[in-house]
Amino acid sequence: MRVVILSAGVGRSLFPLTKDRPKSLLEVGGATLLERLLVQAAARGLAPVVVTGYRMGQILTEIRRLQPRLESRVDVVENPHYETTNTLHSLWLARRHCADGGFLVLDGDLVCDDEMIARVLDDPRPTLLAIDRARVMGDEEVKVVCAADGRILEIGKTLPAGTAHGEFTGIAKYSAEDGQALFSIIDEMARGGHETAYYEDAIARLATLRPLPTLDVAGLTWVEIDFWSDYVEALRRFGDAAKAEALASMPAIRRQFLFCPGPVLVSRRVKAALTTPEIGHREMEFCELLNRVRLSLGKVFGIRNFHRYTTVVLTGSGTAANEAVLGTAAVGRRLLVLTNGEFGDRLLEIATHLRLDVQALRTRWGQPFDLGAVEAALAGGAFDALAWVHHETSTGMLNPLGEIAAIARHHGVQTYVDAVSSLGGVPVDVEAHGITFCTGSANKAIASIPGLAFVCGTREAFESLASVASRSVYLDLYRHFRYNDRLYQTPNTPAVTLYFALEAALDEVLAEGLARRFERIGALARRLRRGMRRLGLRPFIPERLMSPLLTTVELPVGFSADEFHERLKRAGYVVYAGKGILRDRVFQVANIGALTARHVDAFLDALRRILEEERDTTTGRDPGRGDRLAAVTAH
C-alpha cells in the first residue's frame, strides 16, 4: 500500500523556526517529523510518496540520509507552486502514484504514536478517517461532524467548534474505489480554479457521495504542528521536555485559551473582519460603518427609542470611556462614587486625578452596596452625580443597576455607570433604568478586539455638555458626541479596522439574540462553577452575588498567584490573578468570548491535573496538606 506524505507547505505560522528549514525537518524526540513518519510507514511495509515544495533540496538530502533504513524507495513529487497552493493541490500532484489500489494519506506536520497508524491500518474497514473526539478545537483545527454511526457528515476548519464532534488527525485510509472517487473530486476542483483549497474540502465533497467512516483515536498521543505552541506540545509529549521548556520560555506568541475577563477569544468572523480593505476615516464608507456600529451598540445597551438615546464610540480602552464621562459630564458637579472593588476605586482615582469635587462611599470588596446608605448619602442633597461599576470585575460581583438608578432619579442626581465588563454578557438596560451615561468596551463580553470603548446616554444629556469645559481635549465627550452624531465621523483618527471587527462582533451578538446569549453565558458559568466545586475550590463570594461572566475562586493551597497562573498557562489556559488586595488570595476565571462548553470541560480537566500533580508532590512531605488536596481532587 502507498502512503502519501504532504510536506510541501512553508509553515509560516512557525516562523522563525521554519525560516531556514521546512516544517517536516523540525526535530521531535531526536528525529525529524519526516523521519518519524517514514520510519512508521516502513514498519508497516508502506511505500512512501513525499510531496515537497518549500526548501525541497533539504528534504531530498534528508530522504537520501534515511533511504538505507527504509524498505521501499521513497518517491518524491514536487509542488512548485507551494507558495500559492494548499494541500489539495499537493495531493493532486501525487495522483499518479495512487492509481493502483488503496492508499494512506498523512499530513506531513503530524507527530503521532505508532499505535495510531497501526489502528487505522489494522481496522478491517478499507476507508477510514482517524478523528479524535476528546480534543478541544480552535479555529485552525479541521473539525468533523459525524452521524450516529460515526460516518462523516461535515468536515472543515470553519465548522463551529461548539457543534463539532471531533478533530481530524490528518490520517486517512482510502480503498482503491474511494481513493479514485476522491481524486475525481480533486481533479475537478483543481481544474475548476480551486488551487487554494485544502484537501479536507475534497473530503467534505466525497462525504456527500460516499459513506466515510471514522475511527476515534482519543487517548492516543498526537500533535499536528501548526503553531509554535503545537511544536512545544509535541516536544513535551514525545520526550523533549527540556527543549520544550526552553522554547516555551521564548517570547513567541503561543496559542492560548483565554479564560480571563478580556481580552477574550474572538470568532473567526471577527478576526477575518480585520482584513477588510483599508478605508479613509473621512470617507462615506467610514460614516456608514460608524452609524451601523452605533445603531447595533444602542441595541446592546437596551435602547429602543433611538430618537432620545444615542451612543458614541471612542478609540481607546474602557478607561477612555470612563475618563471621558467623568472628565466632561462630572465637571462642576458634586460626585459620589460607590466602590466595592478595584474598578470602583479606579473611578475614584480618575475623578480625583481630574480634580473633580468627589467623595466615596466605600463598601468592603466582595460586599454588596448598602442601598440604605446610598439613599441617605443622596437624601441630604450634597451630590448631583453618582457613579458606580455594574460588574465589579475584581471580585466578580454584579452590582445592581435599576435599584441604584431609581434612588438617584428620585433625588434628581445624574448616574454614570461603568458597564465595561458587563455589556453584551448580561442585561444593561440604559433606557429602562434611565441611566445618564453608561460606558462599555469592545473586548470583553461583546467579544471583539481591544481598542474601542463606548458611551451611551440621552441626546439631551450629551447636548447639555456643550457648555462644559472638559478636563481633556482628546477625551472631551461632547466633541466625540458632536462628531459622531452630527458629522458621522470622529474628531481624531479612529482605529478604523477595529470598527469592522466590532461590527462583526455586534452582528453576532444580535444574531444570537441578547436573551439567548445571556442564557448561554450563564449556562457556561454554571458548568464552570459546578466543575470547580467538584474539584474542591471555594468561591470568593456567594454564587448568588456573582455575575454570570466571571468566577472568583480562592487560590488552592500550596500555590502562589504567579505559580498557579504559570502552571495553567503552560497547559494553554490564561486566567487572572486577583487584583489589589486579592492578589495572592484568589484567581479569576471568565467564561466570555468564543468559549464553548468543550473549552470549559478541557479547562477543568487541566485544572484537575494541576491539582493532582501538586497533591502527588506534597503527599508524604506534608500529610495534612496532602490529605486536603486528596479530598479536593477526589470526585
Ligand SMILES: Cc1ncc(COP(=O)(O)O)c(C=O)c1O
Ligand atoms: C469594570 C471595569 N472597568 C474598567 C476597566 C478598565 O478597562 P480597560 O483596561 O479596557 O481600560 C475594566 C477592565 O478590566 C473593568 O473590568
